[in-house]
Amino acid sequence: MKSRFLFPHKWRLIGYLCFAADLIFAIVLTVLHPEGYAATDLRQVPGPGMKPHHDICIGVTEMRWHNDITILLIIFGLLLVAFSKEKIEDEQISQLRLDSLQWAVYLNYGLFIICVLFIYGIHFIPVLIFNIITPLIFFIIRFRWKIYQLNRLLSREG
Amino acid sequence: MKNNIRVERAIKNITQADLAELVNVSRQTINTIESNKYVPSTVLALKIAKVFGKPLEEVFMLEEED
Numbered sequence A: 001m002k003s004r005f006l007f008p009h010k011w012r013l014i015g016y017l018c019f020a021a022d023l024i025f026a027i028v029l030t031v032l033h034p035e036g037y038a039a040t041d042l043r044q045v046p047g048p049g050m051k052p053h054h055d056i057c058i059g060v061t062e063m064r065w066h067n068d069i070t071i072l073l074i075i076f077g078l079l080l081v082a083f084s085k086e087k088i089e090d091e092q093i094s095q096l097r098l099d100s101l102q103w104a105v106y107l108n109y110g111l112f113i114i115c116v117l118f119i120y121g122i123h124f125i126p127v128l129i130f131n132i133i134t135p136l137i138f139f140i141i142r143f144r145w146k147i148y149q150l151n152r153l154l155s156r157e158g
Numbered sequence B: 001m002k003n004n005i006r007v008e009r010a011i012k013n014i015t016q017a018d019l020a021e022l023v024n025v026s027r028q029t030i031n032t033i034e035s036n037k038y039v040p041s042t043v044l045a046l047k048i049a050k051v052f053g054k055p056l057e058e059v060f061m062l063e064e065e066d
Helices: A011-032 A037-044 A054-082 A091-118 A121-130 A134-157 B005-012 B016-022 B027-034 B042-052
Strands: none
Touching (some): A011 A054, A091 A121, A091 A134, A091 B027, A134 B027, B005 B016, B005 B027, B005 B042, B016 B027, B016 B042
């Protein structure tokens, strides 16, 4: 069975590097903006029809740029980690991939429904932000766990 | 579905890794098929039977609950 739409095996490393770079970037930003990066961004965005102050405008553009980079880098990294081929990509791996994807989608929507029911107003924004990456993260964790289990089974039986 | 790949391997004197290489799958896949944890596709089942030079039914057989 041919697996389609997968990246070459080695690209997974690039994915992990992107993810690590993004994590470091996020930590640096948290140190630089302890009051909350996104919050600063939102506060400085001029309301509709308002003329922004020149200095603020530059700050906002720079922040937008940072935000774009962090979001794109993390999505790109996670996609590569999730959808790079295994060393031997056979039919069992394809099935595990599909299973894990379904599992991740169910889990993600399950948690999302809980959040919809219990979280209101401005506090819902972080939920939406995390939802950009959680389906992929759930998928990766479950898929890697299943592969780990397979390998453990093999080493136990020799 | 049951199979007697382990027996056939012993007769032919090949390891899981050898068989895996012959049919282009991972060792893990052969291992899980042997321990009845994974049911292979028809293509893979036919390939495995071909390696042993036996008809499919002699390597893979249905169980009561199938």
